[in-house]
Amino acid sequence: MILITGSAGKTGRSVIQALVERGAPVRALVHRPDQIQAVESSGARDVLVGDMKSRATMERAVQDVRAVYHICPNVSPDEVSIGQTVIAAAQYAGVEHFVFHSVLNPQTEAMPHHWKKLRVEELLVESRLPYTILQPAAYMQNIIAHWEQIQSEGIYPMPYPAETRLSLVDLMDVAQAAAIGLTKPGHQYATYQLVSIEGMSQMEVAAILSQELGRPVQATTVPLETWRTQAKEAGLGDYQIETLASMFTYYHRFDFLGNPHALSWLLGRPPTTLNEFVRRITEEKNLTSKTSVL
Numbered sequence: 001m002i003l004i005t006g007s008a009g010k011t012g013r014s015v016i017q018a019l020v021e022r023g024a025p026v027r028a029l030v031h032r033p034d035q036i037q038a039v040e041s042s043g044a045r046d047v048l049v050g051d052m053k054s055r056a057t058m059e060r061a062v063q064d065v066r067a068v069y070h071i072c073p074n075v076s077p078d079e080v081s082i083g084q085t086v087i088a089a090a091q092y093a094g095v096e097h098f099v100f101h102s103v104l105n106p107q108t109e110a111m112p113h114h115w116k117k118l119r120v121e122e123l124l125v126e127s128r129l130p131y132t133i134l135q136p137a138a139y140m141q142n143i144i145a146h147w148e149q150i151q152s153e154g155i156y157p158m159p160y161p162a163e164t165r166l167s168l169v170d171l172m173d174v175a176q177a178a179a180i181g182l183t184k185p186g187h188q189y190a191t192y193q194l195v196s197i198e199g200m201s202q203m204e205v206a207a208i209l210s211q212e213l214g215r216p217v218q219a220t221t222v223p224l225e226t227w228r229t230q231a232k233e234a235g236l237g238d239y240q241i242e243t244l245a246s247m248f249t250y251y252h253r254f255d256f257l258g259n260p261h262a263l264s265w266l267l268g269r270p271p272t273t274l275n276e277f278v279r280r281i282t283e284e285k286n287l288t289s290k291t292s293v294l
């Protein structure tokens, strides 16, 4: 049995699917009862509702579990204490393998959510648990948040310079790599960057969107204050807004790059390109709009 924390988010559901496709039994920890259906439809058959901040919940969650795949909620102020609790429960149960869903370049102190992940990596390295650390780049799926504006206005917006080069990864490739790391032998004590694209400016991203969607798309910088207002209106908390703002400020000064070789090697094939990703999402969106009019 493999326990997945944070399992009802987009990452968790993708990892469940990839594991179930490989025939691995999954226990999904969800936060709220209304998330049970989402993880069951991804293939989880054993679901536990609870708070990963609670040691008692985590001790129940790790019972009879071979491996833990730990996904902390995105931009959580409690990432380090949650990491401590989940690792302590895994030590208590003597799990065979602990895989941590970290992030690319966690050593970046200027980004608090990356820096907190580095502290969790440190706890894991010192835990005496056999571990694997996965460090995904920013997901290509983040582009989908702007899909409507891209399609209707031809604008791909970002609160940092369009010249900034970022590495990206397809979440489907991340999930496949996670499932391989959890089910194949030989990945203990490894740390892998998960990167599909070495680095691309946002103008290059917009050019690929134009090419695949058959309409001009322009990468457009939005002032950080405008982004702050929009994020507040969308319901993001102060900690999340300030943390993400510090990431965008960093992107004003630096590129954020990784290397795709580890992901190619893990998958046994080249990672998904941005062209392939945009084509797949376009097909999925077309399919959804066709079925919604039927």
Ligand SMILES: NC(=O)c1ccc[n+]([C@@H]2O[C@H](COP(=O)([O-])OP(=O)(O)OC[C@H]3O[C@@H](n4cnc5c(N)ncnc54)[C@H](OP(=O)(O)O)[C@@H]3O)[C@@H](O)[C@H]2O)c1
Binding pocket: 005, 006, 007, 008, 009, 010, 011, 012, 029, 030, 031, 032, 035, 050, 051, 052, 053, 071, 072, 073, 074, 075, 101, 102, 103, 104, 113, 136, 137, 138, 139, 142
């Ligand atoms: N997005 C990217 O580009 C990217 C790139 C690299 C790494 N990552 C990392 O990937 C991880 C997952 O991101 P995501 O967007 O898939 O996650 P997410 O949507 O934030 O999902 C996390 C899940 O955990 C649940 N949760 C929150 N607090 C909890 C608690 N105390 N106990 C139990 N469950 C709780 C959430 O439920 P509620 O809805 O109730 O809160 C949600 O279902 C994050 O750590 C992020 O830093 C993301």
